[in-house]
């Protein structure tokens with residue numbers, strides 16, 4: 001029997017961000033492999049027109065949970081949704097809910113975040129820094145808490161090239177940033193954002209770095225671990241190959257390539273595309289939760305969930321694989337035949353944008369107008385080009401992440417866990433397999 005799975009049996013687990021991409025896969029794996037766990041509390045923010053229960057049922061009705069429901073038909077009884085908005089003081093939670101959480105929680109997985117690169121600094125600080133701080137305060141009042149697992153990103157220090165499993169200080173203390181958000185108005189914040197974030201490319205990566213500092217400074221005696229995944233993609237194996245339900249990171253770009261919208265992207269072909277399948281990130285997370293609770297390491301440990309260090313995959317390889325995959329199984333109703341190239345300098349990128357993106361969009365929109373339909377291609381292209389420009393920072397650089405803690409974790413696992421739990425370092429050996437899986441879900445679950 002897996003020691004890790006057995007460890008989570010009988011536990012009360014709190015997950016923030018359980019309605020998100022990673023949170024859902026984490027919840028699924030916990031329910032599937034540790035069916036005897038006591039309860040999973042999930043903090044869910046209310047959404048217009050949907051009750052909490054409806055949100056949960058919608059998630060459980062998705063294909064992701066099919067396997068769990070086969071083995072555990074009463075799965076919904078294990079999930080206890082709690083209304084909470086992490087942007088609000090005390091998460092706007094009811095008193096009774098708060099009491100129950102404080103009294104019962106054994107393990108916290110903190111996934112909730114804003115992952116938008118263009119988030120206003122105030123919003124990003126609120127969710128990625130202040131909410132983390134508030135959750136730490138709650139955690140410090142939980143007598144049964146055994147481990148607090150925080151999700152950061154491998155790019156929280158993307159202003160460096162070589163990144164170790166340590167917390168690097170930010171130039172301005174998080175406390176000062178939090179204080180300034182209280183009295184500065186939105187316009188001033190927007191004006192000073194570039195000066196504050198300095199060599200970070202966006203507010204997301206910057207506030208994730210601040211969030212790590214808050215964990216280090218205010219974690220007190222809690223048993224904490226930080227997971228730093230790189231670019232999280234569709235599942236490799238679990239619960240089935242190729243599950244994804246969003247267009248973040250490369251997924252949207254791959255669809256745009258398959259549909260024939262995206263023909264050129266500014267990327268360095270030899271730069272490393274550090275993609276990690278979501279199930280491997282979840283495996284590492286659960287193993288880290290087990291290790292943190294059982295072995296109680298003296299200091300906070302950071303685990304890189306990356307693939308490039310062992311067997312790097314380059315953007316050029318990824319591009320070839322994507323195109324080969326769409327050649328084999330093309331999208332229906334594509335705009336053009338999929339064909340894309342990488343350019344390295346901004347002048348040629350501008351040329352290709354004009355020739356292969358904007359010009360065909362204008363021609364197509366004219367055709368739509370002439371045939372009495374609403375033009376839409378230019379709008380779509382403008383959005384696509386905006387997204388590309390935000391991703392360019394990541395497609396033109398390579399980073400080296402060390403992974404000593406992830407390797408140590410693997411060596412501490414039982415032989416059975418080593419057999420069933422594929423962690424990050426092994427992922428790299430299966431990279432081509434992973435990349436081809438990347439295209440699979442985009443056809444299956446998103447292509448419509």
Ligand SMILES: CCCCCCCCCCCCCCCCCC(=O)SCCNC(=O)CCNC(=O)[C@H](O)C(C)(C)COP(=O)(O)OP(=O)(O)OC[C@H]1O[C@@H](n2cnc3c(N)ncnc32)[C@H](O)[C@@H]1OP(=O)(O)O
Nearest residue numbers: 115116117118153247248249250252253319340387391394
């Ligand atoms: C040979 C070529 C091969 C291809 C290679 C590809 C290479 C790509 C490289 C990617 C590198 C990625 C690096 C990421 C590294 C950081 C990882 C993390 O830690 S962080 C974790 C990762 N975090 C991230 O990745 C976040 C990055 N993304 C963002 O921050 C924002 O999306 C944005 C600012 C870029 C655009 O904002 P905005 O313009 O406001 O647009 P919204 O987003 O609000 O979407 C509006 C609507 O459009 C819809 N739609 C979108 N895309 C597509 C599509 N392709 N199609 C169709 N539809 C699409 C969307 O569903 C929505 O619909 P609805 O709901 O309205 O109906």
Ligand SMILES: NC(=O)C1=CN([C@@H]2O[C@H](COP(=O)(O)OP(=O)(O)OC[C@H]3O[C@@H](n4cnc5c(N)ncnc54)[C@H](OP(=O)(O)O)[C@@H]3O)[C@@H](O)[C@H]2O)C=CC1
Nearest residue numbers: 017018019020021022045085086087111112113151153232
């Ligand atoms: N995906 C990736 O490539 C990577 C992700 N990460 C990290 O992993 C974690 C999870 O990311 P991912 O699953 O992709 O992100 P998603 O955007 O898919 O999920 C974010 C989650 O946070 C919740 N959330 C956002 N705002 C609030 C709020 N005010 N109150 C309550 N809940 C809120 C969302 O709820 P709702 O459903 O209501 O919107 C959702 O459940 C993040 O910490 C991210 O930084 C790190 C590296 C890469």
